[in-house]
Amino acid sequence: MVRISLDVMGGDFGAQVVIPGAAKALERHPDIRFVLFGIESECAPLLDKHPKLKAASVFHHSEIAIAMDEKPSQALRRGRGKSSMWNAIDAVGKDEADVVVSAGNTGALMAMSVFCLRTMSGIQRPAIAAIWPTLKGESIVLDVGATIGANAQQLMDFALMGGAMARALFEVERPTLGLLNVGVEEMKGQEEVKEAGRLLREAGLDSIDYYGFVEGDDIGRGTVDVVVTEGFSGNIALKTAEGTARQIAEYLRAAMSRTLLAKIGYILAKGAFDRLREKMDPRKVNGGVFLGLNGVVIKSHGGTDAEGFAAAIDVGYDMVRNGLKAKIANDLQKYRAVAASESAAGSMSDEV
Amino acid sequence: MVRISLDVMGGDFGAQVVIPGAAKALERHPDIRFVLFGIESECAPLLDKHPKLKAASVFHHSEIAIAMDEKPSQALRRGRGKSSMWNAIDAVGKDEADVVVSAGNTGALMAMSVFCLRTMSGIQRPAIAAIWPTLKGESIVLDVGATIGANAQQLMDFALMGGAMARALFEVERPTLGLLNVGVEEMKGQEEVKEAGRLLREAGLDSIDYYGFVEGDDIGRGTVDVVVTEGFSGNIALKTAEGTARQIAEYLRAAMSRTLLAKIGYILAKGAFDRLREKMDPRKVNGGVFLGLNGVVIKSHGGTDAEGFAAAIDVGYDMVRNGLKAKIANDLQKYRAVAASESAAGSMSDEV
Numbered sequence: 001m002v003r004i005s006l007d008v009m010g011g012d013f014g015a016q017v018v019i020p021g022a023a024k025a026l027e028r029h030p031d032i033r034f035v036l037f038g039i040e041s042e043c044a045p046l047l048d049k050h051p052k053l054k055a056a057s058v059f060h061h062s063e064i065a066i067a068m069d070e071k072p073s074q075a076l077r078r079g080r081g082k083s084s085m086w087n088a089i090d091a092v093g094k095d096e097a098d099v100v101v102s103a104g105n106t107g108a109l110m111a112m113s114v115f116c117l118r119t120m121s122g123i124q125r126p127a128i129a130a131i132w133p134t135l136k137g138e139s140i141v142l143d144v145g146a147t148i149g150a151n152a153q154q155l156m157d158f159a160l161m162g163g164a165m166a167r168a169l170f171e172v173e174r175p176t177l178g179l180l181n182v183g184v185e186e187m188k189g190q191e192e193v194k195e196a197g198r199l200l201r202e203a204g205l206d207s208i209d210y211y212g213f214v215e216g217d218d219i220g221r222g223t224v225d226v227v228v229t230e231g232f233s234g235n236i237a238l239k240t241a242e243g244t245a246r247q248i249a250e251y252l253r254a255a256m257s258r259t260l261l262a263k264i265g266y267i268l269a270k271g272a273f274d275r276l277r278e279k280m281d282p283r284k285v286n287g288g289v290f291l292g293l294n295g296v297v298i299k300s301h302g303g304t305d306a307e308g309f310a311a312a313i314d315v316g317y318d319m320v321r322n323g324l325k326a327k328i329a330n331d332l333q334k335y336r337a338v339a340a341s342e343s344a345a346g347s348m349s350d351e352v
Numbered sequence: 353m354v355r356i357s358l359d360v361m362g363g364d365f366g367a368q369v370v371i372p373g374a375a376k377a378l379e380r381h382p383d384i385r386f387v388l389f390g391i392e393s394e395c396a397p398l399l400d401k402h403p404k405l406k407a408a409s410v411f412h413h414s415e416i417a418i419a420m421d422e423k424p425s426q427a428l429r430r431g432r433g434k435s436s437m438w439n440a441i442d443a444v445g446k447d448e449a450d451v452v453v454s455a456g457n458t459g460a461l462m463a464m465s466v467f468c469l470r471t472m473s474g475i476q477r478p479a480i481a482a483i484w485p486t487l488k489g490e491s492i493v494l495d496v497g498a499t500i501g502a503n504a505q506q507l508m509d510f511a512l513m514g515g516a517m518a519r520a521l522f523e524v525e526r527p528t529l530g531l532l533n534v535g536v537e538e539m540k541g542q543e544e545v546k547e548a549g550r551l552l553r554e555a556g557l558d559s560i561d562y563y564g565f566v567e568g569d570d571i572g573r574g575t576v577d578v579v580v581t582e583g584f585s586g587n588i589a590l591k592t593a594e595g596t597a598r599q600i601a602e603y604l605r606a607a608m609s610r611t612l613l614a615k616i617g618y619i620l621a622k623g624a625f626d627r628l629r630e631k632m633d634p635r636k637v638n639g640g641v642f643l644g645l646n647g648v649v650i651k652s653h654g655g656t657d658a659e660g661f662a663a664a665i666d667v668g669y670d671m672v673r674n675g676l677k678a679k680i681a682n683d684l685q686k687y688r689a690v691a692a693s694e695s696a697a698g699s700m701s702d703e704v
Contacts, residue, residue, distance in 0.1 A: 134599070135599055135602055145534050148534065148541065148542055149542070180588060182497050182500065182583070182584055182587040182588065189500065189584070190500055190501070190584060215587075215588075215591045216587070216588045216589070216590065216591025216592035216593075216594070216595055217591045217592065217594050217595030217598070218595065219592060219595055220592070220595035220596050220598065220599035221595060221598075221599070229588075231534070232534055232541070232542060232585060233584060233585045233588045235534040235567075235568070236532060236534065236567075236568040236581075236585045236588060236589050237568065237588050237589065237592040238568065239567045239568025239569045240568035240569065240571060240572070240589040240592050240593050240596075241568075241592050241593070241595075241596045242568070242569050243568055243569030243570065243571055243572035243573060243593075244572050244592075244593045244596040244597055244600075245596055245600060246569070246572065246573075247486070247487055247572035247573070248596075248597060248600050250487055251628050252604075252628060255621075255624035255625065255627050255628040256621060256624055258624055258627075259623060259624065261620045261621065261623065261624075262620070262621040262623065262624035264617075264620050264621075265616075265617040265618065265619070265620030265621025265622075265624070266617065266621060267617070268613045268614070268616050268617030268620065269607075269608060269613065269614040269616075269617025269618060269621070270617075271611060271613065271614065272607040272608055272610055272611065272613075272614035272617070273607065275607050275610075276603050276604060276607040
C-alpha cells in the first residue's frame with residue numbers, strides 16, 4: 001500500500017483535474033490509498049462521480065484554497081493549518097501519508113513544505129528536481145529553482161540526492177552524474193562547480209558514477225542520468241528548453257499549414273505528428289520533486305490536465321515504492337561517515 | 353567601403369570554408385574590401401578560384417594556424433604576431449580593418465582580442481552577444497560566456513552595449529531590454545540582477561526601453577529585443593536551447609520515417625520541412641559578437657559552411673555600416689556623464 005495525500009484545490013483547475021487524475025492513477029496502481037484535502041462543497045460532487053476513488057480515499061475538509069499567484073509569505077500566514085495545501089503536506093509530516101502531490105503555486109508549496117517537514121538532517125537546502133526528457137529516455141536535473149546559488153558542499157548534497165532519486169526512478173544501480181558547467185575543460189567555470197567536481201572525484205561513491213562537467217546541450221542529449229547545478233542556472237535551463245520546444249512547435253504548425261501539399265502531407269503523417277507531440281508533451285513528464293525534506297513532495301504543473309496530474313501521482317508512487325527517502329538518508333549518512341573518518345584520520349596524522 | 357579582416361585558417365575547415373564564404377558575402381556587398389590572413393600555400397590556390405574576391409582583397413601570409421582545441425594561454429604564447437588569428441585581430445587594432453571575423457577557437461579568439469584591442473574606456477569586461485532566433489524575429493542575448501559572473505554595474509554595461517548592438521543590427525530606435533531572472537516577481541533572483549534592475553529603472557535611458565525581468569522561455573518568445581545575463585547562465589541557456597532544437601529535430605526525423613504514410617506525408621510536405629529546417633538552421637544566425645573592445649570581433653561557428661561564414665560576415669558588415677562602435681561609446685559616455693552629474697549634485701547638497 002502506498003499512501004498519497006493530495007492538495008485537491010491546487011493548480012489552475014483544482015478539483016476538476018485532481019480528482020479525475022487521481023482516479024486514473026488508481027486504475028494503474030490499485031494499491032494506492034489517498035488522503036484528500038479540499039473544500040468539501042467543491043469536491044464531494046466530483047468524488048461521487050468516481051466511486052472507486054471514493055472507496056480508496058479518506059476526505060478531509062479544508063477551509064482555504066491557496067491562489068496560484070499568492071506570495072509564499074502570505075500563503076503561509078493565511079493558509080497555515082487551514083489550507084488544503086498545508087494540510088496535505090502536514091499529512092506527510094504526521095505520517096498519515098508517504099508522499100504529497102500538489103499542482104499549486106510552487107513558491108507557496110516550497111515554503112509550506114520546508115516549514116512543515118523541515119530539511120533532512122545534514123541537508124542545508126532543499127532542491128527541486130525536474131524529470132527531463134532526453135534522446136536516451138529521461139534524466140534528472142536539479143536544482144531547477146528552489147534556491148539561488150549553491151556552494152560546493154550544497155552541490156555535493158544535490159548530487160547525492162539526485163543520485164538516490166535516479167536509482168529510485170530509473171532503477172539503475174549506479175547512475176551517471178554530471179555537473180553543469182560552461183565548458184568541459186578543467187579550467188573553466190565557477191569556483192563552486194570546480195570544487196564540487198573535486199569533492200565528487202575524491203569521494204569515489206558507490207552510489208554515483210561521476211562523469212565530470214557537462215554543458216547545456218548535454219542535457220537533452222542524455223549524456224548523464226543526473227545533471228547537478230544551482231537553482232538560478234537550473235531554472236534558466238529548464239525554462240529556456242521549454243521555450244525552445246514551444247517555439248519549434250509553433251514553427252512546425254506554421255510550416256504545415258502554409259501550402260495545400262503541406263496540409264495533405266500533415267494529414268497523412270498525422271500519426272507521426274501525434275507521436276511527436278506526445279514526446280514533447282510536458283504532461284507526460286509532469287512532476288518536479290522536492291528533495292532534501294523529511295518527506296517527499298511532488299509538484300505537478302499548475303496548468304496540467306487529469307492525465308498530467310496522474311503522471312505526477314505516478315512519480316510519487318514510484319518514489320515511495322522504491323524507497324527514495326531511505327536511499328537519500330542512507331547515501332548521505334555513508335558519505336558523511338566516510339568524509340568524517342577521513343578528516344579524523346587526517347587530524348590524527350597531524351598529531352603524530 | 354567596409355574593411356573586413358578574416359582569419360582564413362580559423363574553424364574546422366579553414367580556408368575551404370572562409371574563402372568561398374567571403375566570395376558569397378562580397379556578391380551581396382560589393383563595397384567590402386577584405387584583408388586576409390592565412391598560410392599562403394593553402395590559401396593561394398583557393399583564392400585563384402575566386403578572382404572577384406582576390407581583386408577585392410589584400411592577402412598577408414601568416415606562419416601559424418591556431419588549433420580548435422588549443423588552450424587560450426598556449427594560443428597566445430605560440431600565435432602572438434605570427435598566427436592568422438592574431439594578425440587578423442591586429443589589423444583592426446592598427447585601423448587597417450573595421451571588423452574582424454574568425455571561425456576559430458572561441459577562447460583563443462577572446463584572449464587575443466582582449467590582449468590586442470583592449471577593453472573600451474570605462475568597460476571592465478567584454479561580453480559575447482548571441483543573435484537568437486525568436487518567434488518575433490531575432491533577439492540579442494549577452495553575455496553567453498565571455499566571463500563568469502557579473503556585478504550590477506557590469507550587467508548595466510552589458511545592457512548599454514546590447515542596446516547599442518540592437519540599434520545597429522535591428523535598426524530600432526529604442527530597443528526593449530530585459531534582465532534574465534528566475535521569476536518576474538520583484539523579490540526573486542540574484543542580488544546583482546535585482547540591483548541591475550534598479551540601476552536600469554533609475555537611469556531612464558533614451559537608448560533603451562527597460563522592460564524588467566524576463567525568464568528563460570521569454571527568450572524564444574521574443575519578449576524583448578535584448579536579454580542581459582552573466583556569462584555562466586547565458587552560456588547554459590544558449591547551449592540548452594541548441595540541445596533542445598537538435599533533440600526535437602531528431603524526434604521529428606524518427607517520427608517521419610516510422611510508417612509508410614508518414615514517409616509519404618513527409619515527401620508531400622517537404623517544402624514546409626525545408627523551410628522549418630532553414631528556420632532552425634544555426635548557419636542562418638551565425639555570429640557571436642564580442643562587445644566592449646576597441647574594435648568589433650565576430651565569432652563564427654567553428655563547424656559552419658561557406659553560407660554560414662558569409663552570414664557571419666554579413667553581421668560584421670551591418671555592425672560597421674550602422675556604426676556600432678560609435679553607438680556604444682556614445683551611449684556609455686552619456687550614461688556615465690549623467691551618473692557622474694547626479695552623484696556630484698548629491699555631494700553638493702551634502703555640503704549645503
